Amino acid sequence: MKILIVNGSPRGTRGATFGVVEYFMKGAKEAGASVDVLHLTQYKINHCTGCFSCWTNTPGKCIHKDDVENLFPRLDVDLLVLATPVYVDGMTGLMKNFLDRLIPLSSGKVEIVNGHSRHPSRYGKKHGERKLALISVSGFPELDNFDPLVKHVEAVAKNMQSEFVGAILRPNAWIIPHMLERNAPVEDIIEAVVQSGKDIVQHGEFDRNTLNIISREIMPAEKVAELISQGFQ
Numbered sequence: 456m457k458i459l460i461v462n463g464s465p466r467g468t469r470g471a472t473f474g475v476v477e478y479f480m481k482g483a484k485e486a487g488a489s490v491d492v493l494h495l496t497q498y499k500i501n502h503c504t505g506c507f508s509c510w511t512n513t514p515g516k517c518i519h520k521d522d523v524e525n526l527f528p529r530l531d532v533d534l535l536v537l538a539t540p541v542y543v544d545g546m547t548g549l550m551k552n553f554l555d556r557l558i559p560l561s562s563g564k565v566e567i568v569n570g571h572s573r574h575p576s577r578y579g580k581k582h583g584e585r586k587l588a589l590i591s592v593s594g595f596p597e598l599d600n601f602d603p604l605v606k607h608v609e610a611v612a613k614n615m616q617s618e619f620v621g622a623i624l625r626p627n628a629w630i631i632p633h634m635l636e637r638n639a640p641v642e643d644i645i646e647a648v649v650q651s652g653k654d655i656v657q658h659g660e661f662d663r664n665t666l667n668i669i670s671r672e673i674m675p676a677e678k679v680a681e682l683i684s685q686g687f688q
């Protein structure tokens with residue numbers, strides 16, 4: 456299985472998002488997958504201007520001469536994993552800019568697929584051949600912080616005519632390094648992330664119990680609030 460993980464955290468390899476991604480990669484590689492990681496911070500990605508030149512004047516080609524077009528071949532994978540922290544209840548601007556810039560990969564034509572209007576793919580994987588997953592972390596401890604993002608990524612998968620295979624969600628992720636420093640018990644979470652990487656390669660799906668361990672409470676919300684607020688006194 457070929458996997459591409461797109462890391463949309465502005466903190467790149469230093470971020471909590473990549474902290475989770477690294478363990479997922481470990482599991483996926485151990486299960487035999489080839490895994491590529493794209494840190495969006497390392498590339499020049501202008502935002503889409505909405506000119507539609509990529510559908511009209513220069514089909515398949517964007518007006519921007521930046522790094523995006525060179526990244527297209529890397530998207531030709533079996534599983535695309537969007538990895539982003541929750542920013543203002545959604546994905547980061549970096550990730551959204553990147554997704555907007557994938558428009559040249561579709562044609563401007565419209566076809567009806569499963570009762571919904573869609574733009575057919577121009578290159579690469581045929582629709583339905585590529586699966587899509589989400590890895591996300593949040594600052595707040597409540598799991599419902601991910602609800603709008605998960606809904607959005609499910610819709611993105613439908614838009615790309617890919618099967619959404621699920622989400623690895625780690626609320627309150629910044630606390631994990633602190634817990635590890637203090638030898639507090641969070642190894643089960645780390646092992647579950649590694650296991651989720653293995654599961655998706657070996658079984659094509661995530662295990663619900665494993666995902667629940669990844670998302671489990673580490674500290675009651677009141678305690679987290681106290682801890683954060685202390686730091687700002």
Ligand SMILES: Cc1cc2nc3c(=O)[nH]c(=O)nc-3n(C[C@H](O)[C@H](O)[C@H](O)COP(=O)(O)O)c2cc1C
Pocket residue numbers: 464465466467469470471472473540541542543544545592593594595596600628629
């Ligand atoms: C601009 C901004 C907006 C954020 N919005 C939210 C939010 O809506 N909900 C939340 O739980 N955390 C929010 N966070 C916290 C991040 O999700 C959290 O710090 C995360 O661990 C960052 O991951 P990273 O280290 O990979 O960048 C926000 C952080 C920033 C910088």
